Amino acid sequence: MHAIPLSVLTLASIALSVPGTASSPLVQPRSSQSQSAGVLSIPIKRRSVDAAPQRDVEWFKKQVAVQRSKYGGAGHAEASAQVVKRAGTVSMTSYQDSEWYGEIDVGTPPVSFQVVLDTGSSDLILAQSGCTGCAPSTPDYDPSASSTSNASSRPFSVTYGSGSASGTLVQDVVSIANYTSTSQTFASCDKLDNIVDGSISGLLGLGWQAIASSGATPLVQELAQSGKLPQGVFGFAFETHTFLTTSPLTAPGGTLTVGGVDTSQYSGALNWVNIIQPAGYWSIPLGGISVGGTDLGITADQVVIDTGTTLIGMPNSTVASVYAQIPNSQATTLDGQSGYYAFPCSQNVSVSLMFGGVSYTIAPSQFNSGAVTGNSKLCLGAIYAIDNAGSQPGYIVGDAFLTGVYSAFRLTDPAAVGFAVLGSGGAANNVSTGPVTAPQSGSSSAASSTVGMVSLAAVVAGLVGVWMA
Numbered sequence: 001m002h003a004i005p006l007s008v009l010t011l012a013s014i015a016l017s018v019p020g021t022a023s024s025p026l027v028q029p030r031s032s033q034s035q036s037a038g039v040l041s042i043p044i045k046r047r048s049v050d051a052a053p054q055r056d057v058e059w060f061k062k063q064v065a066v067q068r069s070k071y072g073g074a075g076h077a078e079a080s081a082q083v084v085k086r087a088g089t090v091s092m093t094s095y096q097d098s099e100w101y102g103e104i105d106v107g108t109p110p111v112s113f114q115v116v117l118d119t120g121s122s123d124l125i126l127a128q129s130g131c132t133g134c135a136p137s138t139p140d141y142d143p144s145a146s147s148t149s150n151a152s153s154r155p156f157s158v159t160y161g162s163g164s165a166s167g168t169l170v171q172d173v174v175s176i177a178n179y180t181s182t183s184q185t186f187a188s189c190d191k192l193d194n195i196v197d198g199s200i201s202g203l204l205g206l207g208w209q210a211i212a213s214s215g216a217t218p219l220v221q222e223l224a225q226s227g228k229l230p231q232g233v234f235g236f237a238f239e240t241h242t243f244l245t246t247s248p249l250t251a252p253g254g255t256l257t258v259g260g261v262d263t264s265q266y267s268g269a270l271n272w273v274n275i276i277q278p279a280g281y282w283s284i285p286l287g288g289i290s291v292g293g294t295d296l297g298i299t300a301d302q303v304v305i306d307t308g309t310t311l312i313g314m315p316n317s318t319v320a321s322v323y324a325q326i327p328n329s330q331a332t333t334l335d336g337q338s339g340y341y342a343f344p345c346s347q348n349v350s351v352s353l354m355f356g357g358v359s360y361t362i363a364p365s366q367f368n369s370g371a372v373t374g375n376s377k378l379c380l381g382a383i384y385a386i387d388n389a390g391s392q393p394g395y396i397v398g399d400a401f402l403t404g405v406y407s408a409f410r411l412t413d414p415a416a417v418g419f420a421v422l423g424s425g426g427a428a429n430n431v432s433t434g435p436v437t438a439p440q441s442g443s444s445s446a447a448s449s450t451v452g453m454v455s456l457a458a459v460v461a462g463l464v465g466v467w468m469a
Helices: 057-071 219-227 315-324
Strands: 006-009 035-036 039-042 087-095 098-106 112-116 125-132 150-160 165-177 179-192 200-206 235-238 254-260 268-272 283-286 288-291 301-307 313-314 330-334 335-346 352-355 358-362 367-372 378-381 383-385 405-410 416-422
Touching: 057 112, 057 330, 112 125, 125 165, 150 179, 165 219, 179 219, 235 288, 268 283, 283 352, 288 315, 288 335, 313 315, 315 330, 315 335, 315 383, 330 378, 378 383
Parallel strands: 006 039, 006 087, 112 200, 125 179, 313 383
Antiparallel strands: 035 039, 087 098, 087 254, 098 112, 098 165, 125 200, 150 165, 165 179, 235 254, 235 405, 268 416, 283 301, 288 352, 330 335, 335 378, 335 383, 352 358, 367 378, 405 416
8 A cells, every 4th residue: 555645734833932942852844845755845934923922820811711711601602503635734833832723725716814723613714804803914804805705694603702703604615735625614704802813814623513603514524525535534743832032933833634644743553542422522531640650540431632722621629639649739719710720830740641541641841831920939730620510521631731742533433532652653553442432411512413424534623722812
């Protein structure tokens, strides 16, 4: 069998970093348009940004707001209306290791837009020309400028906590990583509040159709169902950086591979864990939590793996058990709200999560979410309490964990999430752990249509900290 060539599309990184400080050992890009061992590489773009904030308590509160509004209660989004096949690698842009985004092309002639990539949602939302709430610098979609645009009268309205978007559903040509949907349904929004920012024009939800507020088939799922992808798998490796108040440079944010996985980005084999069915979020069972090598004896039926959030939310009792094992940690409040913990900034905390019988350790630099105050010796921990009621997930694992692993998402054979150790020279495999499980009570999966189990399907992912930017 011939190896599947990977088409590499670079993602710039709005990471306020010093060059060469990336903490993840990612493969560096080759020269422009070079091709080696079946991999086509395009150079990573660099550009400056206006400001260079570092992680602090305000950054932390923003990430908490993103996650809580996304999954908690009324914050869940609701709409007012219902060639040669090869894997493509999309480069990602990182903003302070809290927002990763990539490029899509929309319309005829095609116009490029930067959108947040998010496995925790399923709608494509773009700022429309003249939109209220958009910055003058935000590139916007103009339906009248595209000869293939097909507007509808179906309204679209979504609320994400303090952010909101409204407009109408349209159909147009949309491409990602050289794959094209000729009639993709998405939301063209003439009003956006705390959704887009600067050069980011919207967000691309890459979860399952069951949680699509618009009711539309998500972009990559549509590409899969139309047989345009070689495999029903996508994978990505995040690149992280040391953030300073100076050096406002762009830097690589990592790579996202659509239609396959990039085995050069990880070592060993992927450890696949079957998702909870029916598919809604990318939810898998949690096998255990350990702190400093001590097993807490905690498991969970379903944990949402969400590249669109930064922190790690867990039930109050679980969070208390985690910090009870961290010396000199203490509960703290932010803006009068509890559920947060701080620990000595000088301390390297080792917390591991077990999936599919394998423990993966959160990098201490990612667990440390910044000082409580400017001159404080106490730092906030990335794990905090997100006690959701009803059908909302109780465990949300975001990028504080995902930046330390290579992660892959598979729609078929069966649907699963896979993890591997970042490194060089891995192996692609289709071995899963665990049966295809039915949802537990309180499942977040909707009962509406789900992805057909076709042989060629994929979903792409990224971060959506910009939801509440």
